[in-house]
Amino acid sequence: MAPPSTRLLVLGVVRMLQPVHGYDVRRELMSWRAEDWANIAPGSIYGALKTLERDRLIEVVDTKRQGARPARTVYQVTDEGEKEYHAMLRNLWWEAKAGPHPLLPAVVQLPFSQRDDVVAALKARIHRLESDLTLAERDIARILEGSGDHRYDTPFHAAEVSRLSHALAEAELRWTRDLLQRIESGDLDPWERGSPA
Template sequence: MAVPTTRMLVLSVVRLLQPVHGYDVRRELLSWHADEWANIKPGSVYGALNTLQRDGLIAVDGVGQARNRPERTTFRLTAEGAKEFDGMLREALWSADQPKHPYYAAVSLFPHAERDEVIAALRSRIMKFEGELAFLEREEQRILAGSGDPVEMAPHHVADAIRLSADHLRADLNWSRRTLERIESGELDVWPGAIRPASEREGPAAE
């Protein structure tokens, strides 16, 4: 079973910056770009904090108010929370599961779309990936150029998470470019003729 990413990352930030309030947990994860490479929705951070408190994994450290700002509750990791975090992190570290790519199904259905539309979609995909990759590469360098102190900015190890995301994106970009080239050159041509069902493609059944 996959480790609940939001739960694990919220616990990690509480552990790193405790005592810390929800706004700073959210801001820290956004500075890591966890909303992109971990698909964490910013609004889900507060829900995760409530759940973690209910489960006894974090506890209220204090409630304070600065000037005219609303009251803010700060949290600390409990002993049970530290144990839970260690277990989730260990499971995540040893995981080798690959995510099911949503584009796999679309690729298998190329023959059911017009050739020109597939080409246009691949070109659009390539442009999008090129922009995203340039952004990730800049962010990696920006983080590594900083102090790495989580009080000041994203810590250096976040650059490795961004690099992993960039490497996956780079592989997808390379595949998209190669596939577009193969279609445009005629090497990959799955459109002429009817699609034969598997039962007609297979040889006679063994007796």
């Protein structure tokens, strides 16, 4: 089964553009840059379409063939798909649960890491986060400015994804700076027994 984010996004795009061919679903999601923030590989979109069809959330409404090209399958959302879409969307809006951060396994093993490696990694992480924040700010401005050609512009709602990513990176940057400061000042020394880690 497709990951929940892929499932929701593909179902949502089919709903928005229906009747729609898989290539157009892929193109729309790529214009939102979903591969960056939702980890959706372009090929996984076709797999999600097949899964949604198998689960009877979408249905094939046409299979067109143009010349020597292979048949193009066209989809639309079923009544059950409409209900499922709204249920998934509602759950995400109301759920205030952060996903597992990839750094958490390293944080809980801080006392078993080399102090110098941790300090160097935290400093490098600070530089990367500062750079990511600058790029996100430029990206938001670029999206909102637009080019005037809707075929090539990133939709404005995608700027909100960049704003959320920016806010999360700011929070991570504050935490990283704080951790580095506490380690360097000696306020936190998880490498000493009895430290208030």
